[in-house]
Amino acid sequence: MAKVSFREQVLRVREDAIVASVNRLLAEKGFDNMTVDEVAADVGIAKASLYKHFSSKEELAGAAMIRVLEQAQALMASLPAGAPAVDQLKAVARWTMQVQLAGEMPSLPAQNSTLRAALMANKPYLDRLMEVSDQLGAWIGAAQTAGDLNPRLPPEVVLYTLFARACDPVLSLLKVSGQHSDEQIIEMLLSTCFDGLSGQTSTTKSPS
Amino acid sequence: MAKVSFREQVLRVREDAIVASVNRLLAEKGFDNMTVDEVAADVGIAKASLYKHFSSKEELAGAAMIRVLEQAQALMASLPAGAPAVDQLKAVARWTMQVQLAGEMPSLPAQNSTLRAALMANKPYLDRLMEVSDQLGAWIGAAQTAGDLNPRLPPEVVLYTLFARACDPVLSLLKVSGQHSDEQIIEMLLSTCFDGLSGQTSTTKSPS
DNA sequence: GTCTATAAATCGATAGAC
DNA sequence: GTCTATCGATTTATAGAC
Numbered sequence: 001m002a003k004v005s006f007r008e009q010v011l012r013v014r015e016d017a018i019v020a021s022v023n024r025l026l027a028e029k030g031f032d033n034m035t036v037d038e039v040a041a042d043v044g045i046a047k048a049s050l051y052k053h054f055s056s057k058e059e060l061a062g063a064a065m066i067r068v069l070e071q072a073q074a075l076m077a078s079l080p081a082g083a084p085a086v087d088q089l090k091a092v093a094r095w096t097m098q099v100q101l102a103g104e105m106p107s108l109p110a111q112n113s114t115l116r117a118a119l120m121a122n123k124p125y126l127d128r129l130m131e132v133s134d135q136l137g138a139w140i141g142a143a144q145t146a147g148d149l150n151p152r153l154p155p156e157v158v159l160y161t162l163f164a165r166a167c168d169p170v171l172s173l174l175k176v177s178g179q180h181s182d183e184q185i186i187e188m189l190l191s192t193c194f195d196g197l198s199g200q201t202s203t204t205k206s207p208s
Numbered sequence: 209m210a211k212v213s214f215r216e217q218v219l220r221v222r223e224d225a226i227v228a229s230v231n232r233l234l235a236e237k238g239f240d241n242m243t244v245d246e247v248a249a250d251v252g253i254a255k256a257s258l259y260k261h262f263s264s265k266e267e268l269a270g271a272a273m274i275r276v277l278e279q280a281q282a283l284m285a286s287l288p289a290g291a292p293a294v295d296q297l298k299a300v301a302r303w304t305m306q307v308q309l310a311g312e313m314p315s316l317p318a319q320n321s322t323l324r325a326a327l328m329a330n331k332p333y334l335d336r337l338m339e340v341s342d343q344l345g346a347w348i349g350a351a352q353t354a355g356d357l358n359p360r361l362p363p364e365v366v367l368y369t370l371f372a373r374a375c376d377p378v379l380s381l382l383k384v385s386g387q388h389s390d391e392q393i394i395e396m397l398l399s400t401c402f403d404g405l406s407g408q409t410s411t412t413k414s415p416s
Numbered sequence: 417g418t419c420t421a422t423a424a425a426t427c428g429a430t431a432g433a434c
Numbered sequence: 435g436t437c438t439a440t441c442g443a444t445t446t447a448t449a450g451a452c
């Protein structure tokens with residue numbers, strides 16, 4: 001029998017609530033404009049109590065990133081194993097856009113150096129990031145071999161592009177314009193991502 | 209004879225130096241992590257003197273955005289008028305990527321509400337933004353009519369996508385990886401932007 | 417572990433002399 | 435207009451009682 005006591009489970013539930021709040025606030029305001037006071041108020045505890053669970057604001061962001069990476073891993077594991085690799089990649093891209101439209105994709109500024117340093121020293125985060133990258137990398141290679149992805153593109157470029165589409169500002173711009181449904185937005189951006197603005201090849205329709 | 213005195217010209221040169229510093233610092237650290245103290249130190253004047261020229265940090269950012277929009281207008285005006293519209297769009301996209309790789313593309317977080325409010329009240333900025341959007345919109349429509357851009361995409365989506373590629377994090381990710389030259393990075397991202405990750409249509413090579 | 421209260425540092429913006 | 439000096443507000447993080 002495991003040593004997971006009742007008290008530890010309560011602790012775990014509370015920390016999950018904290019990370020969920022951080023995740024939502026990061027998506028809404030970004031790392032720089034999110035304050036620890038807001039997080040504490042949103043969870044409903046005192047700020048000093050928050051710091052008993054997480055030792056810094058950067059660690060809060062790291063925990064939120066670990067959360068989404070684990071959700072991504074769960075999604076990837078749930079995909080049908082036999083499908084073409086390019087379809088797996090599209091499914092992941094679609095999921096990241098859904099998360100973003102739902103206001104649950106944490107956005108971390110690439111320019112904040114203290115945050116970057118903290119994340120690069122966060123081993124649990126780096127481990128998840130590596131695992132997700134490896135799985136995506138395998139699919140990218142397979143899709144290029146199958147001729148479904150441009151084989152002249154370095155896999156690195158494809159990987160970075162997919163990550164970048166998970167926080168593409170185009171999504172929120174189109175959402176606030178209010179002229180398209182969430183599903184329409186996602187399908188259009190999937191089309192521009194895989195088939196480009198020129199769009200000679202179609203993912204959903206045959207040329208007829 | 210104009211009333212532009214020597215003193216006004218000195219003032220203008222100094223403000224140009226301020227905006228150039230702001231532009232570089234915005235590209236390097238982003239709006240939230242750029243401090244007015246840094247700007248003053250970079251220009252070599254006291255912070256109080258800076259505030260005699262620009263009344264707030266948001267106005268500094270607006271001036272930097274006006275600067276790049278005017279540079280974009282100058283580039284667009286210099287393009288050969290007879291070329292296909294899609295080539296004009298690619299030329300603009302290429303230029304924005306060059307600016308970004310040169311570390312001179314200011315990056316403004318979309319989530320900072322006070323900054324957004326200030327920009328939306330900044331008429332000179334909005335005017336330039338509208339002019340640039342109109343010129344790009346005309347080219348987008350022409351390229352769609354010519355069959356060089358996917359006609360099923362709303363022009364709005366194409367416009368937003370082009371703006372977003374001007375601050376695409378993929379560029380800096382690839383640059384720090386150090387495996388490709390600036391020219392290679394730009395050509396690859398132009399390819400993924402217009403032809404997609406699938407890349408069945410080629411902009412630079414015939415299928416052969 | 418949770419709280420109140422506060423330390424310590426940063427930053428945008430201004431006062432006032434020259 | 436430029437400077438030095440400082441205000442006032444915000445924010446990360448901690449001290450110490452319970």
